[in-house]
Amino acid sequence: MQVSVKKQGGTLYAALVGELDHHSAAPVRQKLDAALGGDINELVLDMRGVSFMDSSGIGVILGRYKLLRDRGGKLRVSAMSSYAERIFRMAGMLPLLAGSGTAGMGARRAADNKGGKKHV
Amino acid sequence: MYENRMQLRFGSISQNESFARTVAAAFAAQLNPTIEELTDIRTAVSEAVTNAIIHGYENNPNRAVELRCSICGDMLTIVVADEGKGIEDVMLAMQPFYTSVPSLERSGMGFAVMEAFMDDVRVESAPGQGTKVTMQKHIAVVGCDG
Ligand SMILES: Nc1ncnc2c1ncn2[C@@H]1O[C@H](COP(=O)(O)OP(=O)(O)OP(=O)(O)O)[C@@H](O)[C@H]1O
Ligand SMILES: [Mg+2]
Secondary structure (H helix, E strand, C coil), X not given: CEEEEEEECCEEEEEEEEEECHHHHHHHHHHHHHHCCXXXXXXXXXXXXXXXXXXXXXXXXXXXXXXXXXXXXXXXXXXXXXXXXXXXXXXXXCCCCCCCCECXXXXXXXXXHHHCCCCC | CCEEEEEEEEECCCHHHHXXXXXXXXXXXXXXXXXXXXXXXXXXXXXXXXXXXXXXXXXXXXXXXXXXXXXXXXXXXXXXXXXXXXXCCHHXXXXXXXXXXHHHCCCCCHHHHHHHHCCEEEEXXXXXXXXXXXXXXECCCCCCCC
8 A cells, every 4th residue: 555645734635546455554554644733733634546445444544543532632544445445434424533534436437338137 | 038158267366356346346347237237236246245255254365256147037145255263143244233343443334334235135154164146136127117
């Protein structure tokens, strides 16, 4: 997973691109924590490029939430997919991520139906 | 009735988490699932495989995880099995927010996610006997108005 960060005053903007799972959790955690200098009290995670997230991803975000909270700061998530939102809600994290926004995901068929059901 | 099956054994390293969920989704694709159903399957498989690697094998990279997928009619069955340390209290382990390793930033949501995203989840496990997670999902046939 790619992590690109941009600092603006006391806010760190981090854009995540790729799959956030157990495999990518440790490097993502390291990159975020390295960029989270003591002067930063807000972290904004841009989830637009996150193509997959499971409970290990929730763990990374929950960990950063606690880190920010413990220094009196906050974490926001922007452009989360309806799927990510569902997992966040399950984990009871939606109320914690105040001011966060979603990016809709339509109900499309995985395969085009014009060829009928494909039986291989 | 249409039937198909596959099985796969792979090393217990974290790179194989995305490999396993991709393979399971590719196998499920023949049921013509929605994008949402595919994401459900991918996520549930990722949870079970990750658990096998980090809990079952405690990150030992030299063990093997098994993935078995089958289709019977419109029912998809996925089994993820390890021969790792097993679970002492399955009921407790499946409680939302329960994790045996809270220090590692785990949320304890893995089984809750599997149960929410699949229609049925069964866990067979005993200490020292490994763990077998069987998940089922009914993939609805596309309606005329769909
Ligand atoms: N394959 C397995 N082998 C041994 N123990 C397991 C296995 N799968 C799950 N467990 C036990 O069940 C507990 C709950 O699993 P669950 O996936 O719900 O949460 P977690 O893995 O601890 O956290 P998260 O999935 O949110 O990162 C684990 O903490 C672990 O103790
Ligand atoms: Mg888990």
